[in-house]
Amino acid sequence: MEIERANAFAVGPGTRPEMHDALSAAVREAGGSIVPIEQAHVLIWDDPGAAAAFPDYISLGPDVDWVQLPFAGIEPFVSNLDHEHLWTSGKGVYAAPVAEWIMAALLTSFRDMHIFSKATSWPPQSGRNLLGASITVLGGGGITRSLLPLLQPWGCEITVVRRTPDPLPGAATTLGLDQINDAVAGADAVVVALALTDTTRGLIDAALLAEMRSDAWLINVGRGGHVVTEDLILALERDVIAGAVLDVTEPEPLPADSALWSLPNCIITPHVGNTPQMGLPLIADRVRRNTALWLSGEQLLGVVDVEAGY
Amino acid sequence: MEIERANAFAVGPGTRPEMHDALSAAVREAGGSIVPIEQAHVLIWDDPGAAAAFPDYISLGPDVDWVQLPFAGIEPFVSNLDHEHLWTSGKGVYAAPVAEWIMAALLTSFRDMHIFSKATSWPPQSGRNLLGASITVLGGGGITRSLLPLLQPWGCEITVVRRTPDPLPGAATTLGLDQINDAVAGADAVVVALALTDTTRGLIDAALLAEMRSDAWLINVGRGGHVVTEDLILALERDVIAGAVLDVTEPEPLPADSALWSLPNCIITPHVGNTPQMGLPLIADRVRRNTALWLSGEQLLGVVDVEAGY
Secondary structure: OOOOOOOOEEEEOOOOHHHHHHHHHHHHHOOOOEOOHHHOOEEEEOOOOOHHHHHHHHOOOOOOOEEEOOOOOOHHHHHHOOOOOEEEOOOOOOHHHHHHHHHHHHHHHHOOHHHHHHOOOOOOOOOOOOOOOEEEEEOOOHHHHHHHHHHHHHOOEEEEEEOOOOOOOOOOEEEEHHHHHHHHHOOOEEEEOOOOOOOOOOOEOHHHHHHOOOOOEEEEOOOHHHEOHHHHHHHHHOOOOOEEEEOOOOOOOOOOOOHHHHOOOEEEOOOOOOOHHHHHHHHHHHHHHHHHHHHOOOOOOOEOOOOOOO | OOOOOOOOEEEEOOOOHHHHHHHHHHHHHOOOOEOOHHHOOEEEEOOOOOHHHHHHHHOOOOOOOEEEOOOOOOHHHHHHOOOOOEEEOOOOOOHHHHHHHHHHHHHHHHOOHHHHHHOOOOOOOOOOOOOOOEEEEEOOOHHHHHHHHHHHHHOOEEEEEEOOOOOOOOOOEEEEHHHHHHHHHOOOEEEEOOOOOOOOOOOEOHHHHHHOOOOOEEEEOOOHHHEOHHHHHHHHHOOOOOEEEEOOOOOOOOOOOOHHHHOOOEEEOOOOOOOHHHHHHHHHHHHHHHHHHHHOOOOOOOEOOOOOOO
């Protein structure tokens, strides 16, 4: 796709003023000119919650060549993807805070901070070490690449499962998705950091949970749809695994009547791998860099594979 | 003190069978001969909870030259220290699990895992990053030396406060105790990893807490006596600081009627920096190594400074 790199940026739909202002400033700082959508060649989408408004909005901009989306997982937008536009997402941008959340989840669960946080009198001693533990990470994308350096000083035995078993720096073993059963069998914790696709939806089911050690933790920071929730509830109730820390659920928010809330070995966090507060400066920086790359005719960061859907 | 390195080890008082067996095995593995206390030249003390039994027990061993104590902080034993014996403790041995606990405390508090652990329905998003935070560590001993490598990938601004302001690898700034007010003023978290001495008892009082940022966390893994508890309760009630994570309290166990239990911004863990389960293989390894060093006439590890009391 050969595109003239015109300097005509729309930042919209504008329904989230704080984000609109931050992304508009980022475009201007990189030398971009902001114009109405009707004259735009670039659309910087500035409201992650407004996917439903996208078709009407983009129809106002017949000259738009490139659309920058403001999140890493673009499932709400997948139905809008086409081959008429170049699409970029925030993939990789939010990886560092999400990797930090994974470390928080590992240490909270291993050192029983979730139990101690609820105590109202001196509880029994408990806990186990992350130092030297075996950790299996499902997914070899930006989150995993940010996680591995954080795990490096801990002397962990790290296995990464990804589409293609190309080695990753910091992982002792890299396996393909077809070897997932072997990969989870020996782990103290299994971390789900996959993109949600037809291949990975429902990957964490009763059969896979049964392959895990009974003292192992499941950590999900991918998407709720990776896990068959009813299977997980049964596994947690019957101590098939030690516990789960979930930053993503299906649906979100997780309804108050979900059985997951009452399980003492399930910790649910409200999709805070990166919060808007943590993420806004990160996506603004990505928009700044991509604006500059666009204007200088260089390859953009975070280009979406329209066929793969991420 | 010139001592003949006799191969005659007593392991006692024997009131904790699991520890007794593990430390006896460690002595034998290093080539040590185990004898009754009456004939011993070395006493490997094998019950951290039995300090009160020590004077009677040591009086049975008039030839004992060296006493190996089984913990890092030896306050319960300080009244027994003398210049007639060579004393070694487990200092440095337990540092790695304690440093891990500090990381767990930092990430639990910064990422609000204590709040999410208590939630029974989808809570509001919250949390802040450890990545890039300013961390001040009070104490430059083994725990701090184990902590700094774990913090290395996080891009934190690290200040260490210690008796002598000699630089420590991994710390951007090292200050003496006389500059403690400056050291805590800018920190997102202040970690207490000091030995308890006359100089450091009560160091964390209302005046020092007032120097801290109102969004800063206090993390205490030293001893309960470092903190003036009433001052901390007031500071937490009045939001002088953001919160506290305490692995040590005064007294321990902390009574159920302590106001600390009901404060939502106070997380108390039951002295689990290292648990007996984590610590037993570590102290056994130290005993093994010190037995070998004793028999080969070399300098022992963890020699206690009798005057300093640690």
